[in-house]
Amino acid sequence: MPVIEKGSLVLISGPSGYLGAHCAEELLKHGFRVRGTVRSQDKGEYLVDLFEKYGRDKFEYVIVEDVEAPGAFDKAIKGVDAFLHTASPFHFNAPDPYKDLINPAVNGTLNALKSAKSEPSVKRVVITASFACIVEPKDPGTYVFTEKDWNEYSPKQVEEHGKDAEASQSYRASKTLAERAAWKFVEEEKPQFDITTIQPPLIFGPVIHQVPSPDKLNTSVNNFYQFLVGNKSAEDAQNGFGSYVDVRDVAKIHVESLLNDHAGNQRFLVATTDSSYQPLLDTYFNNASDDLKSAFPKAQQGKPGNSKPKANTIDTSKAQKTFNWKPIAEKDTVIDMVESLAKYQKERWSK
Template sequence: MPVVPPGSKILVTGASGFIAVHVVHEALKAGFQVVGTVRSSDKGDYLTELFSKQYPGKFTYKIAEDLEAPGAFDDAVRGVQGVLHTASPFHFNAEGKALQALVNPAVNGTKSVLKSIKDHGTEVQRVVITSSFAAILDPARTPPVNYTEADWNESSPAESEKLGDKQASQPAYRASKTLAERAAWNFVEKEKPQWDLSTINPPLVLGPILHQVNAPEKLNTSVSSVWGALHGSKSEDDLPGALGCVVDVRDVAIAHVKALQVPEAGGERFAVTIGQFTQQGVVDVIHDASWIPEELKKQVPIGKKGNYNVTQNNLSGAKAEKVLGVKYHSFKSTIEDAL
């Protein structure tokens, strides 16, 4: 029997985010009633309208403006059987304020929601947290490294403790995801709540957009990189271009929903990925797509088609396939659907 069976009411925090909207969509498709927390009624109304025709009455929202505020999630966790905690900052605009802009919101937001669940979420059976490959990959290790869920990022949190607000944005983001996930596992170990925990650890997430975007400059960090490649932001010098590992946002969403249901997912981390990709791979997909106008392709570098031979780290997504039953989208469909 699923830990949290379809028909149950679940909570998705940060429901207006790029990944979170897909999580809400997959949860609704799976038969769940979904409560989402958002920072404003504008975002909540957008989501209500987005899902109202196909899933009438199945999505509602609550306002949680400040993720770090004590008790911010107290009301939202009441009466739900599962929690998918996706709310956490993902940007690199933190120069001179690494703790304030990235580390503290991620860590304190996670602690806040877990405390609310323990104190007020009396029906909750499982909590799933959106972590990241950033909590696995240790930049102090020289590539290529084949990473799995057994690995942890040790150097970025150590640097955060040493540098504080002076830590550069990218390592501060990595530290924030690592420290937030560590805080979650430590909370469960110390408090021994009635629910268990799973984490989803994706690398760069691409694919179609469902969340509210009013202009190209408002695109989320990951998708904006692919959109930019289509609109002249890359040159031949950027190829072949190691870009790390990648996964489709739809597969990340499915992994979250499956982790709520599969008994064996309790107490486990799940990396979700199809593995490495390169800038050459992105431009190859663009040039091969017959539906993309030639005038746009003229802005896109060509490089040497199929030249993906770069030195970079790898991450295995095999555990999520085996335990959660995730069937990954192809790289081609992921990139095309992000454009």
């Protein structure tokens, strides 16, 4: 029996973001009613229009301007049965790691859980964590990461170096400390709900959220977009980024976590492969139609055929077994992503 029955009302934070928009759509596809928290009416109305095909009464939004504010989700949580908390900063522009990344991530997560505890109907909270909560420096090709691992390295880097810490370590620390805070909350407060945390690495795939200009693209997709418009070189294409996963797969696992009784109080790694940008570029150039290629005449091919960098392994057998998950093929991830970018470029950004 599902933990959350289809037709129930689910709250989602961050539905105006890259992953959040896909999570909201996946909820609607599964027959849930959805309430999203957004920072402005403009973002909310964009989503109302985007999801109109599922029924005008199936999606609604509440404005929450600051997820760090005490009681930020108290109004939005009323009457809901589950909460998908996807809102958390993902960027490397953090002059102050605590102010710009760690505090928003930790306080936003704790506010979500405190509000959920105040609403007796909430049975499960699913939190978007990150592979950043797990990964630590290891010699390439020597280690298999699982859900039992925790990133102790990044928080120590921030403790030791403060504002001089590497931006990537500040981001990883923010995700790690936020997830740590969530599990501590459940242990100490013993709420009426359980939690599930999802650990994706870099996320690619089609864009459906509001992106008024290319510079507003989310970090991961923007990294690939820069190759399409000729702003990154062949050398950049050889840089390994560890692993990636399709945004639609991550959204699916979030929603399946509401339906699967065995997902409660569990962490799930979701990833597909170890890679650099070169194999993704090869996939694009080998499979894109001529019309799609013509949308990006300056696209950089990198150094076609170069092997993938040696990297450590991510064991995703737990997610595959629990949810009967079969990852989306790399070709579909890449081509669907580029097609969405071409559409945005033609219909929105050119204007």
